[in-house]
Amino acid sequence: MTTVTRRNVLKGGTALAGGMAGILAVGRAPAYAQAATVHWLRWTDFVPASDQLLRNEIAKECEKALGIKLNIETINANDIQARVTSAIQSGSGPDVVCVLNNWGQLYGESVADVSDIAEALGKSQGGFYETSRAVANDGKKWIAVPWCIVGLQIAYRKSWFAEIGYTDGKFPQTWEEYREAGKKLKAKGRPIGQTLGHTFGDAPAFAYPYLWSWGGKEVEADGKTVALNSPATVEAVKFMVAFWKDAHDEGGLAWDDSNNNRAFLSGTCSATLNGASIYIETLRKPDTYKTEAGGPLKDDILHAALPKGPGGQFSYHVPFSNLLMGYSKNQDAAKKFLGWIHSKDVYDKWFVSQKGFSVGPTTDWEKHKLWGDDPIMLPYKQAARTGRFAGYEGPSTRRAAEVVTKYVIVDMYAKAVQGMPPEDAVKWAEAELKKVYV
Amino acid sequence: MAISAVSDTTLREAPPPRRQRLLEDERWLAFVLLVPTIVLLGLFIAYPFMRGILLSVTSSRVGIPGDFVGLANFYKIFNDGIFRTAVYNTFLYTGVTTVFKLALGLWLAMLLNRNFRGKAFTRAFILLPFIIPTVLSTFAWKWMFDPTFSVLNWLLYHLGLITGRINWLGDPDLAMISIIIVNIWRGVPFFAISLLAGLQTISPELNEAAAIDGAKPWQRFWHITWPLLLPVTMVVMLFSVIQTFADFQIVYVMTGGGPANATHLFATYAYQIGVGTGLLSEGAAISLAMFPVLFLVVVIQLLYIRRVEVR
Numbered sequence: 044m045t046t047v048t049r050r051n052v053l054k055g056g057t058a059l060a061g062g063m064a065g066i067l068a069v070g071r072a073p074a075y076a077q078a079a080t081v082h083w084l085r086w087t088d089f090v091p092a093s094d095q096l097l098r099n100e101i102a103k104e105c106e107k108a109l110g111i112k113l114n115i116e117t118i119n120a121n122d123i124q125a126r127v128t129s130a131i132q133s134g135s136g137p138d139v140v141c142v143l144n145n146w147g148q149l150y151g152e153s154v155a156d157v158s159d160i161a162e163a164l165g166k167s168q169g170g171f172y173e174t175s176r177a178v179a180n181d182g183k184k185w186i187a188v189p190w191c192i193v194g195l196q197i198a199y200r201k202s203w204f205a206e207i208g209y210t211d212g213k214f215p216q217t218w219e220e221y222r223e224a225g226k227k228l229k230a231k232g233r234p235i236g237q238t239l240g241h242t243f244g245d246a247p248a249f250a251y252p253y254l255w256s257w258g259g260k261e262v263e264a265d266g267k268t269v270a271l272n273s274p275a276t277v278e279a280v281k282f283m284v285a286f287w288k289d290a291h292d293e294g295g296l297a298w299d300d301s302n303n304n305r306a307f308l309s310g311t312c313s314a315t316l317n318g319a320s321i322y323i324e325t326l327r328k329p330d331t332y333k334t335e336a337g338g339p340l341k342d343d344i345l346h347a348a349l350p351k352g353p354g355g356q357f358s359y360h361v362p363f364s365n366l367l368m369g370y371s372k373n374q375d376a377a378k379k380f381l382g383w384i385h386s387k388d389v390y391d392k393w394f395v396s397q398k399g400f401s402v403g404p405t406t407d408w409e410k411h412k413l414w415g416d417d418p419i420m421l422p423y424k425q426a427a428r429t430g431r432f433a434g435y436e437g438p439s440t441r442r443a444a445e446v447v448t449k450y451v452i453v454d455m456y457a458k459a460v461q462g463m464p465p466e467d468a469v470k471w472a473e474a475e476l477k478k479v480y481v
Numbered sequence: 482m483a484i485s486a487v488s489d490t491t492l493r494e495a496p497p498p499r500r501q502r503l504l505e506d507e508r509w510l511a512f513v514l515l516v517p518t519i520v521l522l523g524l525f526i527a528y529p530f531m532r533g534i535l536l537s538v539t540s541s542r543v544g545i546p547g548d549f550v551g552l553a554n555f556y557k558i559f560n561d562g563i564f565r566t567a568v569y570n571t572f573l574y575t576g577v578t579t580v581f582k583l584a585l586g587l588w589l590a591m592l593l594n595r596n597f598r599g600k601a602f603t604r605a606f607i608l609l610p611f612i613i614p615t616v617l618s619t620f621a622w623k624w625m626f627d628p629t630f631s632v633l634n635w636l637l638y639h640l641g642l643i644t645g646r647i648n649w650l651g652d653p654d655l656a657m658i659s660i661i662i663v664n665i666w667r668g669v670p671f672f673a674i675s676l677l678a679g680l681q682t683i684s685p686e687l688n689e690a691a692a693i694d695g696a697k698p699w700q701r702f703w704h705i706t707w708p709l710l711l712p713v714t715m716v717v718m719l720f721s722v723i724q725t726f727a728d729f730q731i732v733y734v735m736t737g738g739g740p741a742n743a744t745h746l747f748a749t750y751a752y753q754i755g756v757g758t759g760l761l762s763e764g765a766a767i768s769l770a771m772f773p774v775l776f777l778v779v780v781i782q783l784l785y786i787r788r789v790e791v792r
Contacts, residue, residue, distance in 0.1 A: 121737075125756045131544045132761070149759045153544030241737045294628025296651035296740040306629050369544075448758045457741035461653055471562070478557070 080112040081105075081373055081380045083365075084137035086120035089304075089320035092327075093396040101384070101393065109383055111376050120243050120300070124149075124448065130368065138371040139381065143243055145178040145433055147187040147366050148444040154186050155367040155374060157381065161185035164385050169407035172427040177439040179364040187364035188381050189404030191397075194360045194426035195248040196346040198307060198321045199314035202334065203233055214347035218256070218282060221350045225290025228313045235290050236312030238298035239457040241450050245300050248359045249316045249349075250453045251433055254279055256352030261446060262480060266437030269480050271455075272473040275354060280456060280465035287460045296457055308332050308340070316349065318361070319400045319423055326398070346422040348429075360430040362404070399423045442479050451475045536765035543759030554766035564767060567745040570657065571771075574746060575725045578664045582721060583714070585665065586672020591702075593673065594680045604674070611670040619734040622663045626650050626735070653743030656736050660744055663731050668724075672717055679713030680706070712786055719782040726775055747771045 088094045094117055102113040118126065120143055127146075130136025131153045147154070161179065165171045175189035199214065207227045215221035225235040238246045254260070258275030262268055287293065292312055295302075303315040308324065315321070325332045325341035332340035349358055367377050383389060387407075394403060395413055399420035402408055406428075414424045434443025446452065455472035459465045503509045537554055540547035558564045593604055610618060625632045626649035637643045650656045683706060691701045729748040732738060738745035738753060745753070747767060755764015 124759070125752070128543045128756045128759050128761075149542075150544060239740070241739045292629060294646070294648050294651045296648070297628045297656065297736065299737075302627075302629065309630075311629055445758055445760075449753075454741040457739075461741060461743075474562075478561075 079110055079376060080114055081139060081377050082114045082116065082137040083139045083141070083380075084116050084118065084123070084126060085141040086123060086143065087117040089300075089318060090323055090397050090400045093393060093400075096393060096396045101389065104389070105380065105383065109376075109379055111380055113380065127366075131370065134370045136368065136370070138368060138373050138377040140366045140368060141190055141363055142187070142366055143361055143363055144247065144447050145362075145439040145444040146448070147179060147364055148181065148439065148441045149448070150366060151181050151186045151441065153369045155369050155371070155378075156184045156186070157188050157365075157367050157378070158185040160378060160381050160385070161188050163382070164188065165405060168387065168403070168405035171405055172430070174360060174362045174427060174430045174432050175364070175404040177432045177434075178362045181440075182438065187366045188385060190363040190365050190385075191394075191401035191404055192360045192362045192427040192430070193244070193318045193401050194399075194423035195245070195316055195318060195358060196348060196422050196426060197314050198317050198319070198344055198346055200233070201343050201345045203228060203231075203313045206231075212345055214345070215350055218253075218286070218350050218352050222282075222286045222290050225286070225314070229290050229292075233311075233313040234292040236292045236298070236303045236306045236315040237295045238300070238303060239287075239296050239453055239460065240298050241453070242299045244318070244361050245298075245303060245316055246450065246453045247433060247447055248361055250456055251359045251435070252349050252357040252431065253283070253352070253456075254452060255357040255431060255435060256349070256354050257282070258352070258354030260436045261434060261443065261452070261476060262437040264436045266434070266440055266442070267480055269473060269476045270436070271476055272469050276469050277465055279352070280459045280468055283456045284459050284465060287456075293460075296460065310335065319346070319398070319420060322346070322419060323398050323400055344419065346419065348422065348426075356429075358426060358430050359432070360402075360427050362432070363401070364404075402427050445479050446476060449475065449479070451479075533765045533769055536762050537769050539762050541762040541765075543761060547762060550762070554762050555770070558763065558766050558770065563742045563745060563750060564770075566742060567747055567750040567767075568770070570744060571726060571746045573657070574661060574664065574728070575722060577661050578668060578725055579718060579721055581661075581665045582668040582672045583718065585669045586717075587676055587714075589669065589673035590676035590680055593677050604677070607673055608670045610667050611674075615667065615730045616734055618667065619663060619731050622659075622666075623650075623735050626659050650736055651740055653740060656740060656744045660732050660735050663735065664725060664728065667731070668721060671721065675717045676710065676713060679710045683709045715782055715786050719779065719786075722778055722782075723775055726778075727771060 085094075085097075094115075097115050102115060105111055105113040116137065123140065123142060124146055126136065127140055127142070127150060130140075131150060161171075162185070171189055172192060174192055179185055179187035179189045197214070201212070204214065204224065207224055209215065209224065215224045221235075228234060237249055239250070240246055254276065257279035259273055259279050260270050263270050287295075292306065298306075303312065303317060304321050304324065306312040307315050307317075307321050322341065322344050325339065325344060329339040329341055334340055334343050348356065350356070365381060367374070367381065371377055384393075390403070391411075394401070394408060394411065399413060399417070400423075402423060403411075409424055414421060432439045432443075433447045434440060437443065451472050455468050458471060459468040463471070504513070538549060538551060540550045540553075589607060593600070593607065597603075624630070628648055628651050631647070631649060633649070634643065634646050637647070648655060649659050687705050687709075688701050691705055696704070727748050728746060729752065732744055732746050732749045733752070736744045738749045742750075747770065751764045751767035754760050754767060758764075
């Protein structure tokens with residue numbers, strides 16, 4: 044047992060004082076014992092099996108293959124931006140952060156250039172989807188390595204839609220049809236479930252493509268001129284007000300990304316835009332989730348794309364990408380790790396654990412044999428090809444990321460649904476956009 | 482002469498070392514004893530405060546120091562509709578909750594000041610909302626107000642008090658009422674226990690004498706209890722107003738400032754803009770906008786307490 048002497052304490056104190064002086068001088072926390080450790084911050088996955096795989100298998104393999112200890116931390120996705128901000132400002136924190144949407148664009152100046160890894164990945168795996176490129180490339184360099192895209196489709200109850208005439212896997216093709224279907228279903232106590240709350244995934248993934256499908260857009264192609272206040276946008280908002288009242292669970296204004304899962308799984312809503320997590324959960328627990336007739340709920344779920352509007356049919360799938368933080372003292376190890384984790388053999392294990400909830404960032408993953416396993420998941424296979432990204436018709440820049448983070452487009456609909464005249468809601472959102480795109 | 486001078490010098494005690502002399506000086510000793518506190522206050526209060534002021538007059542974003550922009554951020558936030566909503570909400574939230582917390586806390590304190598069986602247990606039980614970590618208890622409330630699976634709605638429905646669902650957190654007004662209810666629930670024990678401590682310092686003889694003189698309970702409260710309780714009440718209110726004005730956890734967990742920014746307070750909006758979106762200077766400006774109000778509240782209340790004490 045070590046004896047603590049006065050001399051030892053004094054020595055420690057001197058070292059601490061010296062250390063503090065060093066920290067203050069460089070404005071950065073020390074990297075003790077970080078030489079062979081990579082700290083990877085991620086969201087808590089909606090597919091728990093994937094988190095288990097990363098912790099239990101991939102981390103061990105990483106240490107074996109690269110000699111790098113992988114420290115995986117998972118937090119609520121809504122808290123990632125706060126963690127990144129505090130990490131950048133304090134100059135210490137995770138070495139690699141997996142961010143959603145185009146959030147990476149907010150931190151372009153504080154991350155390492157990962158062009159070499161991203162370019163190699165794109166070349167070797169069939170090329171990136173445009174969504175992946177738009178959020179991880181600032182036009183000059185790659186500020187992140189695209190990790191995956193979570194496809195968003197409408198999960199719906201096959202039998203309930205059959206009851207109102209949509210048999211043989213048919214689904215409403217236009218917003219008008221969807222509204223009519225929702226109206227009938229709501230009358231039976233089975234409304235459509237959709238969030239218009241301040242939440243990272245389902246709300247923007249619904250609000251943006253809905254706007255595009257009516258012909259509305261945030262800015263012009265120059266990425267500067269705000270173009271939101273148009274007759275198309277006003278029509279979209281007007282329709283939404285009636286659509287919401289007629290067909291939706293009105294509590295959706297306060298839903299987060301998990302409310303619709305709970306509502307669908309408990310038989311409270313008939314359809315909801317979602318990643319495939321609802322279906323995957325029913326596969327995981329077939330005895331828990333049942334239909335009213337007592338059959339497994341998994342057999343009563345189908346997936347469909349968002350309906351068409353006057354401006355076309357669009358989607359927004361949530362891209363994820365890995366930032367290598369500029370302050371990290373483990374740049375080499377982190378780069379080695381990123382190259383390794385994205386390599387086909389390693390990524391394959393994680394991809395399979397997702398069961399189709401995520402598609403790869405590159406087109407090669409569409410060819411994976413996983414897609415032959417379950418026809419219910421097929422609508423997700425090529426979903427990433429059709430996705431636009433936040434900021435359309437301009438690029439998905441920092442300003443577009445700010446608009447997503449401030450929930451301007453989502454709130455435009457929410458305000459109208461709450462009673463603000465649609466024209467005023469659009470004007471409010473336009474003014475907010477102009478503050479961002481100054 | 483020479484001999485006596487030598488003996489005088491040798492007999493006189495040698496002067497203490499300079500360091501010892503300094504410590505014997507009360508002013509110096511007081512300063513030395515205050516140094517740790519000054520250092521702590523400087524590090525954890527003055528430095529962040531000054532840093533906040535410096536940030537608020539720059540165009541800093543996360544990872545980018547930015548340039549000096551004067552009061553541009555303040556001009557921007559005062560022209561921001563969401564900020565104005567946050568200001569209104571903060572005053573409403575603080576005002577309504579403080580009134581209810583004081584009224585309910587005082588009522589509880591008066592009840593707990595009586596003798597009854599199980600008094601100690603009841604007092605401990607009353608403290609529960611204050612003891613449980615705010616985030617945890619607020620999550621429980623969030624489930625109770627859940628838009629789809631609200632236990633509260635279920636209860637009201639089965640009691641026959643409602644026929645349809647109440648959209649607690651989806652309606653802007655109801656969402657505000659919900660967070661106010663949670664704040665009151667959490668804050669009442671603090672008022673009750675603090676006021677109870679104040680009540681116990683009031684001599685029962687005063688009330689007994691007044692009762693003998695024919696004073697009714699209400700008169701006894703108004704002319705004896707209330708004036709003597711006032712200094713404690715003011716201190717409790719001071720703490721409560723400051724805490725409530727800068728509240729973050731309840732709103733962040735319950736509504737995240739939604740629906741559509743309807744329940745943002747200063748702190749939650751500053752967090753969303755400064756930390757979430759990375760617009761540090763704007764976030765700092767929003768936070769600092771709280772300062773003059775809080776400063777004024779503190780000054781007025783401290784002056785009042787001083788006056789009451791002098792009297």
